Amino acid sequence: MAIRPSYGSLGQGSWGGPRGAPLPGPSSPKKLAACQLVLFASCCLLLQEQSCVAAVKVNCSRPDTYSLYTVLNTALNNSALRPVISLKTPTNVNVSFTLYSILGVDDKQQVLTTFIWQVLEWDIEYLSWDPEQCGTERVSLPRVMIWVPDILINEFMSDNKSPQTPYVYIDHTGHVYDDRPLRVDSSCSLDIYNFPFDVQICSFSFGSYLHYASDVTISQGQPVEYILEESLNVMQNTGEWELVNISVMDQTLLTSNSTYDMVVYNLTIKRRPMQYVVNLLIPSCFLITVDLFSFLLPPESVDRSAFKMTLILGYTVFLLIMNDLLPDTGSTTPLINVFFSICLALMVASLLETVLITNILYSSGQYPNVPRWIRILVLQYLSRLVLLPQKTSQSNRVTVFLNPGVQDVQVVKSLEGGGNVPCQTPESQLDRAAVELLKRLSRDLQAIRQHAEKHFKSSDSSEEWCQIGHILDRLLFAIYVVFICGSFIVILAIWNKAVLKSERA
Structure with a gap:
C-alpha cells in the first residue's frame, strides 16, 4: 500500500508573527477582524456536536429562471x-x-x-427546492459558485491542457x-516483452490531493460494465491501440496522520500488430527465405558468398531504417x-558455411590425400544421409609395356573392372639398333607414365x-533448414504463450 507524505498542521506563529509574540490589541480594523475569526472558530469547535450549517429549503417567489438563480445565489x-x-x-x-x-x-x-x-x-446536503414551485428540476451554475472537490488522477505526468468547462x-x-x-x-x-503482440494494463487513480478520508470519501460512480460499453x-x-477491458478497485493511501481514499480504474489495452507484422516480420521472413534458397546456387559457377554478403548488408540497413518502430x-x-x-545470426552462419565450402572446392588440389576416416x-x-551417393570414376589410362624377352610392344588399356586387354603389334624382325631405340623409348615412356600416375593420383x-x-x-x-524451422516454432510458441498469459491477466 502506497504511503504519501503528510503535511504538518499549522501551529503557533503560523499567522505571520513570531512564535510566542503578544497579540495586538483590538484597536485597528485588522486586529478586530482577527479577533472575530478566532471567535468564529471557537464557536464552531463548541458546536461540533450540533449542526454548523442549517438546511436551506429554497422557496421561489415565481417559477422562473431569474427567481431561482436569485435564491440560489443567496x-x-x-x-x-x-x-x-x-x-x-x-462528503462522498x-x-x-x-x-x-x-x-x-x-x-x-x-x-x-x-x-x-x-x-x-x-x-449539497443543505440545499433543495420544489421543482414545481421553481419551474425546473436542475440548473447549471458556474463552478466557482460552489465547493468543488480537489479530485486528481495520481498518474498525471504533465500540465493540464484540457479544455475548460465553467x-x-x-x-x-x-x-x-x-x-x-x-x-x-x-x-x-x-511490459514490452511481447511486442508487437503486447497487452498493457494502465491505471487511473482518482483521489483527493488534500482532504483526508474522514472529510472526503471516493467511490465508484457508474458500473464498470456500463463504462466499458459506453467507452x-x-x-x-x-x-494503434484498442480498449479491451476496464476494472475497478478501492484503495487507501496511508500516512502518519490519516488516510486518503481512492478509487482505481485499470484499463486493459491491446496493441494492433498489423503495422509491425507488415513492416518488420514479413520482410525479415522474406530475406531469410531468399538466403535459404541461395544454397541452390552452384558454388562452382556462381559467387554465392557475394550474394549472401549483399543480403546481410541489406538486412542491416533495413533494421537501421526500421529502428524507430521498435520500442x-x-x-x-x-x-x-x-x-x-536470430535472423542475422543465421545469415552470418550461412555466409561462413559458403566460405568453407568454396575453400574446399577451389583449393582441393592443394590438400593432401583424404584421410581414411x-x-x-x-x-x-x-x-547416404544427405541422399548424395558417391561417384565412381572411370579410368581411361593406356599403359605401354616393353617386353625385352619377346622384343615386342604391348598396349594395354585399363578398364573399369580392373582387367587389361593387350593390343598386339605386328611382329617384326628388328635389328639391334632398333632394339636399343625401343629401350630408350621404353625408359622415356616409363617416366611419362610415372608423371601421369602422379597427376591422376592428385586428380583423384x-x-x-x-x-x-x-x-x-x-x-x-x-x-x-532444421534450425530455421525450430527457431521460428519456438519463438512463435513463446509469443503465443505470453500473449495468452497477458490476456488472462
Missing part, C-alpha cells in the same frame, strides 16, 4: 466550505469516466495519452453533476529483438575433396 454564499450540515459528516464523491480516445503510448517515456470525460457527483449541474435535491473533458498524460509501466461506443480513433528496450528485451538477432565417414555414411584426391565439399554443403543446408 443560499450558496460560501463556496469555501464543504457542503455538509455537520463537519463530522464526510462518486467518480466515473468515459474513455473517448487513446491518443498514443510513448514506449520510451512510459506515458499513456488519453482523452476522457470525467464525471464527479456529490451532494458550469456544473445541480438538481432539486442538491445533487451536483460535474462533467468535464480531460486530456490525460499518465504514467504507465509497460467502446463513443471511441473515435482506430489507431526502447529498457529493463526488458522484446522478443522481436531476439527474432531479429574422413573418406569412410563422409563418402560412405554422410553421403581433388575429386574426393570436391565430393566431400558437396556432401558437406548439402548437410549444412539441411541443418540450416
